[in-house]
Amino acid sequence: MIKYLGSKRQLIPQILQAVADASPGAKHVVDLFSGTSRVGHALKKAGYRVSSNDHNEYAYWLAKCYVETDLQKVQSEAETWIDRLNKLPGQAGYFTENFCIKSRFFHPKNGERIDAIRELLAQEHLDPNLFAVLLVSLMEAADRVDSTCGIQMSYLKSWAARAHHDLNLRLPDLTPRSIHGPSKAYCLDALEAAEKLTGDVIYLDPPYNQHNYRRNYHIWETLALWDKPETYGIATKRIDCKTHTSAFNSKTQFIHAFTQLISALKAKTLIVSFNNEGFISRTEMESLLSQKGEVSVQTIDYKRYVGAQIGIYNPSGQRVGEVSHLRNKEYLYTVNA
Ligand SMILES: C[S@@+](CC[C@H](N)C(=O)[O-])C[C@H]1O[C@@H](n2cnc3c(N)ncnc32)[C@H](O)[C@@H]1O
Structure with missing residues (x-):
C-alpha cells in the first residue's frame, strides 16, 4: 500500500x-x-x-x-490487464511534463509509462471495480519508484535509489466478499x-494537524481524477489545493x-x-x-x-x-x- x-x-x-x-x-x-x-x-x-x-x-x-x-469478481480479468499494462511502451504527456521535468518526483522513464497507462485506462470503458484495481495497481507501482520522503510537498535533491527501478504493476491484495454482505x-x-x-x-x-492531505498527495489526486489541472509552486501542486480544504x-x-x-x-x-x-x-x-x-x-x-x-x-x-x-x-x- x-x-x-x-x-x-x-x-x-x-x-x-x-x-x-x-x-x-x-x-x-x-x-x-x-x-x-x-x-x-x-x-x-x-x-x-x-x-x-x-x-x-x-x-x-x-x-x-x-x-x-x-476478489472473485475481478481477479482473472485484472491479472490479464496488469500483464498488458506492464508491456505498454511509454509515451510522455502531462504526468512526465509536470512530475518528471518541471519537478522531479519520478524518473522520466517511469513518468512516460505512467502517462501511457493512465491514458489507456481513461480511454477504455472499464467496469468501475476493475478500473479501481488497475488505478490502485498503478498508484502503488508509482509509489514504489518515487523520489520523496513520503509526502508530495517536495522531492529529493538527488534521485532516490528506488526511482531508478522500473515501474512494475502488481495485483493489489484483494479480499473475498464478507458473509455479511x-x-x-x-x-x-x-x-x-x-x-x-x-x-x-x-x-x-x-x-490531527494542519497538513492537508490533498496537498500532501496532490499527485495521487491528479492521477485519480486525470483532469490535468494547472499547477503551482516547486512541487507542481494542483491549483485546487489552494481552495479544497477540510x-x-x-x-x-x-x-x-x-x-x-x-x-x-x-x-x-x-x-x-x-x-x-x-x-x-x-x-x-x-x-x-x-x-x-x-x-x-x-x-x-x-x-x-x-x-x-x-x-x-x-x-x-x-x-x-x-x-x-x-x-x-x-x-x-x-x-x-
Ligand atoms: C489520518 S488520515 C486516515 C488514515 C487511514 N486511517 C489510514 O490508515 O490510511 C485522515 C484522512 O481524513 C481525510 N479527510 C480529511 N478531511 C476530511 C473530511 N472533511 N471529510 C472526509 N475525509 C476527510 C483525509 O483525506 C485523510 O485520508
Whole structure:
C-alpha cells in the first residue's frame, strides 16, 4: 500500500482487537476517514462488511479497490490487464511534463509509462471495480519508484535509489466478499457521511494537524481524477489545493466540526484514533466523546512518520536540524452508547 502520513499500518492489530472487544457479534463497520483503506481492508479480511469514506478522490479509489471490490469478481480479468499494462511502451504527456521535468518526483522513464497507462485506462470503458484495481495497481507501482520522503510537498535533491527501478504493476491484495454482505466506498465530506452511513461500529481517524492531505498527495489526486489541472509552486501542486480544504485540518475549526460529527453519528459503538500531537488534548477528547457514552482509552506508543526518522533538510538538501523526538503516542478511544 502507498506511503501515507497518519496511516494506521502499525496499529491494525489493536484496532481489530478494539472492534472485537467493544462490539462482539458486530457485522458492519464504517470507516469515515479511510485514507489508504488499510483499516477497512483488514476489517474486511477479518470477515466484517465495511463501508469506507474519504473526501479525496484517490482515497475513494483505494477504498473501491480494497474494500468494495471482491476478489472473485475481478481477479482473472485484472491479472490479464496488469500483464498488458506492464508491456505498454511509454509515451510522455502531462504526468512526465509536470512530475518528471518541471519537478522531479519520478524518473522520466517511469513518468512516460505512467502517462501511457493512465491514458489507456481513461480511454477504455472499464467496469468501475476493475478500473479501481488497475488505478490502485498503478498508484502503488508509482509509489514504489518515487523520489520523496513520503509526502508530495517536495522531492529529493538527488534521485532516490528506488526511482531508478522500473515501474512494475502488481495485483493489489484483494479480499473475498464478507458473509455479511457487500462492502462499499464513498467519497463524501465526513459530516455528510455521518448523516448517511450507519453500522454496528463507526471508526474515526480524522487528520490531527494542519497538513492537508490533498496537498500532501496532490499527485495521487491528479492521477485519480486525470483532469490535468494547472499547477503551482516547486512541487507542481494542483491549483485546487489552494481552495479544497477540510475543517478537520484547522485548529480553529476542528472542535466545532468534530463536535458536530460526533452528534450526527448513529452507531452503538465508536472507535476513535487520535494522536498526542493533535489539535486537542486527551482530556478534551474524552470530555467530547463522553457526550455519546462511556469512554475508555488505550495508549499505544509507536514510531513517528518517515520524515521524522530522517531529519530536517533545507530545499538544497542540507541537513539543518534534528527532530525533537522519534516516537508518538496514539490514543485509541472506545465509546459505548
Ligand atoms: C489520518 S488520515 C486516515 C488514515 C487511514 N486511517 C489510514 O490508515 O490510511 C485522515 C484522512 O481524513 C481525510 N479527510 C480529511 N478531511 C476530511 C473530511 N472533511 N471529510 C472526509 N475525509 C476527510 C483525509 O483525506 C485523510 O485520508
